[in-house]
Amino acid sequence: MDFDRRRLIQLAALAALPATTTMATAQSYPAKPVRFVVSFPPGGPNDILGRIVAGWLSQRLGQPFNVENKGGRSGNIGTEEVVRAAPDGYTILLCGPANAISGSLYSNLPFNFLRDIVPVAGITREALVMVVHPSVPASTVPEFLAYAKENTAKIKMASTGNGSSPHVTGELFKQMTGLNLEVVHYGGGGPALKAMIAGEAQMMFEPMSASIEPVRSGKLRALAVSTTTRSTALPEVPPLAQFVPGYEASAVTGIGVPRGTPAGIVETLNKAVQAAFSDAAMKAKLADTGGEPLPGTAAEFAAIMAAETEKWGKVVKAAGIKAD
Numbered sequence: 661m662d663f664d665r666r667r668l669i670q671l672a673a674l675a676a677l678p679a680t681t682t683m684a685t686a687q688s689y690p691a692k693p694v695r696f697v698v699s700f701p702p703g704g705p706n707d708i709l710g711r712i713v714a715g716w717l718s719q720r721l722g723q724p725f726n727v728e729n730k731g732g733r734s735g736n737i738g739t740e741e742v743v744r745a746a747p748d749g750y751t752i753l754l755c756g757p758a759n760a761i762s763g764s765l766y767s768n769l770p771f772n773f774l775r776d777i778v779p780v781a782g783i784t785r786e787a788l789v790m791v792v793h794p795s796v797p798a799s800t801v802p803e804f805l806a807y808a809k810e811n812t813a814k815i816k817m818a819s820t821g822n823g824s825s826p827h828v829t830g831e832l833f834k835q836m837t838g839l840n841l842e843v844v845h846y847g848g849g850g851p852a853l854k855a856m857i858a859g860e861a862q863m864m865f866e867p868m869s870a871s872i873e874p875v876r877s878g879k880l881r882a883l884a885v886s887t888t889t890r891s892t893a894l895p896e897v898p899p900l901a902q903f904v905p906g907y908e909a910s911a912v913t914g915i916g917v918p919r920g921t922p923a924g925i926v927e928t929l930n931k932a933v934q935a936a937f938s939d940a941a942m943k944a945k946l947a948d949t950g951g952e953p954l955p956g957t958a959a960e961f962a963a964i965m966a967a968e969t970e971k972w973g974k975v976v977k978a979a980g981i982k983a984d
Contacts, residue, residue, distance in 0.1 A: 690722075693725070694725045697751065698728070704849070706754060709784065716933075716939075739777070743777060755913060756825075760965060774969060778920075787891045793861070793862045794881055815863055819852065820852045828979075868885070887908065917929070
């Protein structure tokens with residue numbers, strides 16, 4: 661009996677050890693600077709958002725969160741670097757639409773995002789804006805659909821790159837409306853917008869952060885936003901779903917860490933991000949990026965990323981999109 665009792669005590673102690681270790685790790689985290697990997701070049705919307713969040717985490721948690729830009733292969737180079745990093749909370753990833761799309765676009769990735777990255781917290785959900793060149797005789801989505809069906813050959817849809825968020829968002833629009841529009845790929849958002857303003861392309865879906873200025877200046881005309889509700893940035897522009905029932909697309913961003921990172925560290929990071937949504941200055945900075953706050957638990961963000969991956973996988977397959 662004494663042996664059994666001692667054995668039970670030993671087993672209980674062993675069972676409690678991981679939780680105790682996790683708690684202690686979380687309480688001391690972070691004890692040194694953290695690498696904040698942004699899988700895109702400096703100066704773009706991902707980099708801007710990443711630096712805002714990194715600055716907040718530095719202030720909130722008392723250690724530098726240093727942004728490192730690791731661009732290339734639609735964000736996969738930076739993502740793989742985080743996947744291979746030690747799961748200790750000292751390397752984190754800015755997650756975005758590219759992560760939800762790449763799994764279907766690339767058949768030979770050396771990692772699986774949903775398996776190898778633990779989603780920590782959502783940051784924003786950004787609408788894309790359906791914009792047209794002023795020469796297009798349409799001020800509403802129904803007018804555009806009517807014109808496009810009669811003049812398909814006259815309309816080119818601009819894309820910021822094969823398999824990019826604007827590209828698959830446009831492909832979803834084509835699939836749900838039956839329009840067979842020609843897609844013209846450009847080397848990023850800047851060249852695509854320049855081509856749109858010059859009239860080389862007539863329609864595109866562009867993230868809110870990049871489309872606000874040309875829309876407000878009259879260089880482009882906004883017909884709809886891709887989210888199911890209106891955006892606070894362009895409140896007068898209706899949701900596309902109002903005219904194409906069931907349509908929804910958005911650019912979801914957040915942060916993630918390598919698989920195996922202690923749950924206590926994930927919780928510490930999540931709580932720090934949630935606090936940002938209650939801070940007036942941070943809310944204003946996030947609003948300037950064109951996105952709406954995306955609060956929630958780590959599990960809720962994981963569910964969102966899984967749903968986004970499934971959704972865009974279907975679009976990529978139906979459109980026959982292949983990685984360049």
